Amino acid sequence: MHVHQSAETKVEKDMKKLVLVGNPNVGKSIFFNYLTGLYVEVSNYPGTTVEILKGRYKNFVVYDTPGIYGLSSFNDEERIAKNIIMDADVILNVVDAVNLERDLFLTLQLIDSGKPVVVALNMMDEAEQKKIKINVEKLSNLLGVTVIPTVAVKQIGFKEVLNAIEKATAGNRDKKLAEKISLISRKYGISDIESLLIIEGDSETIDKFKSKFDGEIYAWNEREKIYIERRNRANQIVSEVVTINTAGGKVSGLIGRIAIHPFFGLIFIGVVLYLAYLVVGKLIAQDLVEFTEDKLGKQIYEYNVRKFVANYFPVEVNVNVLNEDDEIVDSRSFIFEHGFRNSPDVLRKMQSFVQGKRVEYEFNFKNPVLVIFFGEFGVLTMTVRYLLFLLLPLVVGFYLMLAILEDSGYLPRLATFVDRLMSYIGLNGKAVIPLILGFGCVTMATITTRILSTKREKRIITAILQITIPCSAQLAVITTLLMRAGFQATLIYIFTMFSVFVMIGIILNRILPGGATPLLIDLPPMRIPRIDNLVRKTWMRTFFFLKEAGMWFFIGAFIVGVMQVTGLLDKWIQTLSPLTVGWLQLPSEASRAFIMGIVRRDFGAAGFYALDLTPMQTVAGLVTITLFVPCIASLMVMLKERGLFEGLLIWISSWVIAFTIGGIVSQILI
C-alpha cells in the first residue's frame, strides 16, 4: 500500500506494459516486489492489494493489480484491474496450483482476449504437500502459452519467468469466440479485448460503445453461454493434467477447521485474544514501556536535553525529593539567572541538596521559545518522548501481532465465523478484516474497505472504523492507562466501546436502504507466517507510522506550545471547562488533550498520560477521546474514499457522539 500510482511519465508511454493478473491471494504481490524491487504488502487473505501499483522492470512498466476471479465489472477491484489489463502488452497470470480448477477460468479468459500471456503456476510447494501432481507440459500445450512452476516465497522458478516474459505469446483461443471477436474488431475498429468484453456483456465496455453501435451491441451478449463453456473447459483441462493422491496438510487443516467450528472457534478467538493481551497488554504495555517511557524517555532523554539547554539560558529548577513510592516529600527551587554555566554557586547548592536523595527535576525556562521546544509539552522533549519511548515499542508490538494474524490465514476464517453476528449490523463476515486492520491503522483500514462489495457496507464500516476503532498508537496509550486504572475500569471501557460500536451499526443498518450481502470468500490454507515477511511488513509500517505521526506530532506540539506561551491555551481551557470539568468531570487540563486530539487521537490520549486521574475518570476520558475525531490522515483518506459530504458527516458525528457518550459515562460513574 505504500507505493502509489503516479501519472504516466513520457518515458513510460513508450515502454511495454507488463500486468500481473490472478485470483486473490495467489502471490501476485510477491512477483511484483521481485520484479520491481519495490515493496507492496503481502498477506494471507484475499484482498490485500486493493489498488493498482506501478513499478519498473527492465524495459517494462509493471503493474500489480487486486485479485479478481474474472474480467468484468461486478465490483470495484474488477473494474480497477480490468482497466489496466485492457492496456497490457504482456500479462503475467499468477495461478494457484492448489486451486487450479478455480483459477483456470480467468486464465482461459485472458487467453481469449488475445493478449500475450505467461502463466506462473505458483504454490507448487503446497501442491506437493497435498500430493497434487500437475503435468505442466501438457497444461502448457493445452493452453498454448508458457507455464512455469514456481514457489514465490522461495523465488523458485523466477528466472524462468523472467525469460518467458520476454518471449510471451498469445495462446490457444476458443475458435468460435475468436472468430466473433475478429469480426467485431474489424467492423468497428476496436481492440480484441474490447470485443471480447462486449460479447461477454461487460456493462462498462458496453456503456462506452453504446452510442457508436446503437442497439446492436446488446444482441452480441452471450455471457452465460460463454461462461458455462469456459468453466467446462477449465474442468476438462484439470481432469487431463492433475492427479491427486488425497490426504495431506493434516495439522494446518485441523487448525483451520477448529477456527470456524461454532464452539471451538469461539475458544480459538479467546485464546488468540488472550495471547495478544499477554504480549502487548502485559509484556510491552506494562513492563517494557515503563522502562522506555520513564527511564529512557523521562530520566535520561528529557533530563539531559533540558540540562544541556539550561547550561546556557536562564532557568528555574524545581527539585522534588521522592520517597520509595515516588511520592513527593520535599521540594526546593533554584534560580539560575544566567544558566548553569554562569551560576556556579547556585549549581553547587543544588548539587549538595540532591546528594544521596531520590529526586525529580522540573525545568522552567523563562524564554517562550525555549518553553515551546523544551518545556513540559516541548516539541523536542515531550513529543519525542511520546513518539519514541511510549508509542514506538507499543506500535511495533501491535504491528507485529497484526502481521502474524494476516499471514496465518486466520482472518478469512474469523470472517466466516462472525458472519452471522455481523449480519445484525448489516454487514457480512468480510467486514471483520478492515475492522481488525483498523486496530493497526484506521487510515489503512479505511482503504481496505474496498474489499467489501457494496457501497452500503463500505459506508457502515467506514463510520464504525472512524468513530469507534482506536488505532494501534492510540490503543497503545489506552492499554497502558487502563492497566493503571485496573480490571474493573478496563471492563467498563470495553463494554462501553462495544455498545457504541453495536449501536452505530444497528442504527446505520436501519436507516440505510438495502441489506447485508452473502459472504463470498475463499479460505486460504493456514500457514506458519514467514519471519522475513513479518519483519519486512512490520518495519515498513513502523517506518511510515513514524514519518506520518512524527510530522503531525511536531505540528500539534508546536501549536499547543504557542498557545501555551501566548496564554491562549489557558483561555481555551477555561472556555471548554463547562464541558470537561462540568459535563465530563475531568480536571480542566484535560481540555489540552482534546486540542491535541484533533491533530491525532493517539496524541490526545497520550495527553491523559500526564494527568492524575481516578480509575473512573480514566474510563470517561478514554471513552471520549477514543470516540473523538479520527486523525487528520485518516480523515483525508475518508474524504477521498467516501466523498466530502459523507466524510464530513462522519467526522462531525464523532464529535457529537464522543462528548455525549463520554458525558453519560461520566455522569453514571463519577
Ligand SMILES: Nc1nc2c(ncn2[C@@H]2O[C@H](COP(=O)(O)OP(=O)(O)OP(=O)(O)O)[C@@H](O)[C@H]2O)c(=O)[nH]1
Ligand atoms: N507456501 C507458499 N505460500 C505462498 C507462495 N506464494 C505466495 N504465498 C503466500 O500467499 C499469500 C498471498 O500472497 P500475496 O503476494 O499477498 O498474494 P496476492 O495475489 O498479491 O493477493 P491479493 O493482493 O490479496 O490479491 C501470502 O501469505 C504469501 O506468503 C508460494 O509459492 N508458496
Ligand SMILES: [Mg+2]
Ligand atoms: Mg497483492
